Amino acid sequence: MPGYDLRLQAALDAAESVFAEKSYGLATMRDIAAAANLSVAGLYYYLPSKQRALGMVCGRAFQALSEGLERALSEAALPDSQLRAFVRHHVGFITVSPAAYRVLLHDMEALEGEDRLAVHEIRRRYFARAADLVIAVQQQRTSSISTRIATAALFGMMNWTPMWYRGENESDASHVALEMSTLFLRGVAAPAEEPAAIV
Template sequence: MVRIRTSAYDEQREAILSHAARLFAERGYPATSMNQVAEAAGLSKSTLYHYYRDKYTLLVNIVEGHVSKLELLVDEVAGENLTAEQRLRELIRRFVEEYSGAQHAHRVLTEDVRFLEEADRERVVVKERRLVAGFAQAIQQLRPELDAASLSKPLTMLLFGMINWMFTWLRPDGGLNHEAMASVVADLFLGGVPAVRPPALVPLSTSS
């Protein structure tokens, strides 16, 4: 007989992932046990195994789930009728908004992805490359001449450097929230992009 999953079942799975992400973010993946996850979720260990067979499965679901949500945001923005600047601003806004509610999952993605097995890690890397490509395309649309100098991707990585590590210093109870910072990041980046000049290419040395 096929067991039908209910909405309550899916909600419990998501709640477990949330608790596990917090513990992995605070303690590190290797130092967190299934007993600790069960305790944090208010479940017995046997009940926890009903939802996830082991700690590694939790890690895969946290990391892949988080990056898949970001991937969906890129696809949604790409499907909207926006100018180049509007597209980039909207990407920044939606990413920062997503990070605001997924700080633990994001920390797990940045710090614990190395514990994934090769096939799982490669699947996540492919998704991350799609995220980079989505931003790079928006930058290329904004300043096409920079792509000829192969700067679209480096500029994208600089932008990710601003938003990806915001969770390390931005406090929810501080004077600035994520919504305000998304606008600041967009202004700072878009204000600087027009000033970028393609560097002179360094000729490759030839051996005699």
């Protein structure tokens, strides 16, 4: 039934945008039903509960984010350009799907049970992947900054984007990504001058 899945995605879209706008706790199933052009009971044909709707929205969003990451990283080889590709992808996702990312950032902690464990595991892997990129970048330089703090700072500057970014076209977002990765790469440490002389 391709029609079913299409309408399920539409219901999840509605839940996503309502959660993003009002936050999970303040959103009601009636809000979501209205956004999905369905009656409340009609909505429940697709979403088993409010709690699982949040789980499905988060799962869908993180899966899209993770799949995009592998695609983006495969296009770069050197550590620096891999990190730039990562930032471009992450900021790109945030700006292209602001509602999805808002839910991940804001409402993921409201998850319970299995959904919580599953989504947290995906996030852990995503963060670990990013930390590896930071380590690779740091190994090319003499970095005085701890990997833990550097990684956190990188995620922080990227994840703050929804708070101020109001770009229209996609080139705005990649400009932001470019400047952020430049700030980070420059900041994490100056490139070792004459690395050959050290060896």
